[in-house]
Amino acid sequence: MSSYKLNYTDSFGNGDVNSLGSNPENGSSLAQSEKAVEELLTQQTPMLATDDHLIEFSEALRTVAKALRGSAEGKALAQAEAAEWKRRYELERSKNQELLHKAPLNGVCADESGNKGMDHLAKSPRRHGQENGKSERYSLERICSHDVLQDGGESNSPNGCNNKLKRKASFKLSWGCKGQANDQHKKEIVSFESGNITTADRSSKQISLTWETNPQTVIIFTKPNSTSVRVLSVEMVRWLREHKGLNVYVEPRVKAELLSESSSFDFVQTWEDDREISLLHPKVDLVITLGGDGTVLWAASMFKGPVPPIVPFSMGSLGFMTPFHSEQYRDCLEAVLKGPISITLRHRLQCHIIRDKARHDYETEENTLVLNEVTIDRGISSYLTNLECYCDNSFVTCVQGDGLILSTTSGSTAYSLAAGGSMVHPQVPGILFTPICPHSLSFRPLILPDHVTVRVQVPFNSRSSAWVSFDGKGRKQLEAGDALVCSIAPWPVSTACQVESTHDFLRSIHDGLHWNLRKTQSSDGPRDT
Ligand SMILES: NC(=O)c1ccc[n+]([C@@H]2O[C@H](COP(=O)([O-])OP(=O)(O)OC[C@H]3O[C@@H](n4cnc5c(N)ncnc54)[C@H](O)[C@@H]3O)[C@@H](O)[C@H]2O)c1
Ligand SMILES: Nc1ncnc2c1ncn2[C@@H]1O[C@H](COP(=O)(O)OP(=O)(O)OP(=O)(O)O)[C@@H](O)[C@H]1O
Numbered sequence: 001m002s003s004y005k006l007n008y009t010d011s012f013g014n015g016d017v018n019s020l021g022s023n024p025e026n027g028s029s030l031a032q033s034e035k036a037v038e039e040l041l042t043q044q045t046p047m048l049a050t051d052d053h054l055i056e057f058s059e060a061l062r063t064v065a066k067a068l069r070g071s072a073e074g075k076a077l078a079q080a081e082a083a084e085w086k087r088r089y090e091l092e093r094s095k096n097q098e099l100l101h102k103a104p105l106n107g108v109c110a111d112e113s114g115n116k117g118m119d120h121l122a123k124s125p126r127r128h129g130q131e132n133g134k135s136e137r138y139s140l141e142r143i144c145s146h147d148v149l150q151d152g153g154e155s156n157s158p159n160g161c162n163n164k165l166k167r168k169a170s171f172k173l174s175w176g177c178k179g180q181a182n183d184q185h186k187k188e189i190v191s192f193e194s195g196n197i198t199t200a201d202r203s204s205k206q207i208s209l210t211w212e213t214n215p216q217t218v219i220i221f222t223k224p225n226s227t228s229v230r231v232l233s234v235e236m237v238r239w240l241r242e243h244k245g246l247n248v249y250v251e252p253r254v255k256a257e258l259l260s261e262s263s264s265f266d267f268v269q270t271w272e273d274d275r276e277i278s279l280l281h282p283k284v285d286l287v288i289t290l291g292g293d294g295t296v297l298w299a300a301s302m303f304k305g306p307v308p309p310i311v312p313f314s315m316g317s318l319g320f321m322t323p324f325h326s327e328q329y330r331d332c333l334e335a336v337l338k339g340p341i342s343i344t345l346r347h348r349l350q351c352h353i354i355r356d357k358a359r360h361d362y363e364t365e366e367n368t369l370v371l372n373e374v375t376i377d378r379g380i381s382s383y384l385t386n387l388e389c390y391c392d393n394s395f396v397t398c399v400q401g402d403g404l405i406l407s408t409t410s411g412s413t414a415y416s417l418a419a420g421g422s423m424v425h426p427q428v429p430g431i432l433f434t435p436i437c438p439h440s441l442s443f444r445p446l447i448l449p450d451h452v453t454v455r456v457q458v459p460f461n462s463r464s465s466a467w468v469s470f471d472g473k474g475r476k477q478l479e480a481g482d483a484l485v486c487s488i489a490p491w492p493v494s495t496a497c498q499v500e501s502t503h504d505f506l507r508s509i510h511d512g513l514h515w516n517l518r519k520t521q522s523s524d525g526p527r528d529t
Contacts, residue, residue: 233257236290369489454485
């Protein structure tokens with residue numbers, strides 16, 4: 001029986017409790033043997049008085065009967081004890097599973113037989129007690145101590161796990177980027193409670209936007225020189241005003257177009273200077289774009305800080321960021337204005353040029369925000385670029401070729417893709433480092449994490465200058481000694497999804513690029529036998 005008990009405790013957490021000393025058949029056979037002895041004694045009694053041997057035999061049988069009774073009682077006790085241990089074991093197992101659900105046991109080590117150690121219980125018995133009351137805490141602590149003693153107490157197992165109950169050293173994780181204390185967000189994603197690092201949440205999830213008050217003001221950006229866009233913009237502006245009672249802003253060019261249609265478009269508001277538009281952000285609830293991806297890039301570039309959510313209607317040939325069909329604009333806008341809507345949160349890169357010859361702060365150039373990418377190329381020069389690249393001050397490589405693309409994940413389906421970069425889901429945070437026609441066989445594209453700062457410098461001994469462009473626009477020259485510094489901007493661009501982020505992304509690569517489109521192989525032909 002004690003071996004049952006030891007076996008049971010030895011295999012705590014993994015053993016088969018039902019096989020340990022609780023076989024009901026054993027108990028009933030002992031009871032039957034005892035009953036048989038009693039019957040024999042009763043039958044033999046008349047003869048005992050006359051035969052000494054029989055008396056002796058009778059005494060012996062009584063002793064055997066007593067022993068059998070004791071054994072049966074002991075068995076019953078053992079069964080009761082086993083049942084109690086089983087109850088405790090199941091109680092503990094359910095607690096462990098509860099704990100596992102809350103936090104996977106990263107810090108728990110296994111003994112040689114693969115059994116889980118008890119450190120996870122040792123570290124938080126009080127927590128069990130607080131949750132389940134004193135008696136359960138007491139029983140759990142007893143189970144732990146029992147297990148540890150049975151497992152051999154103080155010795156260290158070969159895998160380095162000490163079987164003795166002990167507390168793990170506690171620690172703290174902190175996140176920082178160049179001295180900034182921006183822990184809060186990350187702490188919600190990674191928990192490091194009680195020495196266990198666990199993922200508490202995903203850093204990037206499908207995001208849903210719900211209006212708390214009704215949207216009042218929209219701004220519409222349209223692709224220039226397109227008749228179909230012009231026709232739609234006239235219709236949409238009227239509908240937004242007459243059916244939805246919204247304030248509408250458009251670009252000065254579009255206001256002129258609307259007024260040429262009818263003077264009733266007087267209510268439409270605009271601005272004089274593009275710098276004014278950044279002041280509009282606090283007033284604008286929603287941005288609508290009518291065009292292709294270029295119009296989304298254009299709209300985003302108008303906001304040098306936070307950007308209102310964008311609803312992009314597809315009116316171009318390709319539409320990676322434009323999931324909405326213009327024919328159904330009423331239904332679509334009804335749904336968006338009502339909410340909730342799924343959005344894709346697209347990171348932008350903030351790019352800053354540092355001029356070697358700049359000696360004063362006022363000579364510093366303004367940051368430029370890009371939604372797709374910043375490109376550093378050789379421009380009209382016929383020489384190879386010679387770009388020294390650093391990531392957080394670590395030297396990365398020297399780009400000798402046509403140039404380098406630093407792309408967002410939204411931009412991964414644009415120029416970076418054409419230069420051999422991976423396609424990356426737009427909500428994956430990171431910076432793509434994609435060379436353009438590198439003059440080396442081993443230069444593969446990289447994807448860097450979202451917290452790094454990349455610096456691309458034209459060395460003083462470079463044969464030629466380089467050229468920077470932002471989302472394919474605004475080219476600037478980088479002379480020898482100049483550098484471009486680039487990191488993820490704090491103001492992402494949220495675009496409304498037709499369905500949800502992943503669905504829309506996959507649809508865009510299927511429809512836009514015919515990704516992995518191939519005729520299905522017919523089933524007739526050679527087969528594995
Ligand atoms: N070789 C190339 O593929 C190449 C060369 C130069 C620029 N571009 C891209 O063009 C972009 C500027 O776009 P534009 O419309 O203002 O110029 P554009 O009118 O010259 O159009 C460029 C094409 O890129 C597509 N595009 C833009 N952003 C995209 C994205 N995120 N995913 C997939 N395709 C996208 C557009 O739909 C368009 O068809 C640049 O940011 C750059 O990524 C690509
Ligand atoms: N409101 C705007 N003002 C000035 N330029 C714009 C505006 N909207 C878009 N553009 C520019 O017009 C060009 C074409 O825009 P867009 O990509 O939207 O249309 P598209 O080329 O017809 O689309 P696709 O590339 O899908 O065929 C881009 O270079 C973009 O920067």
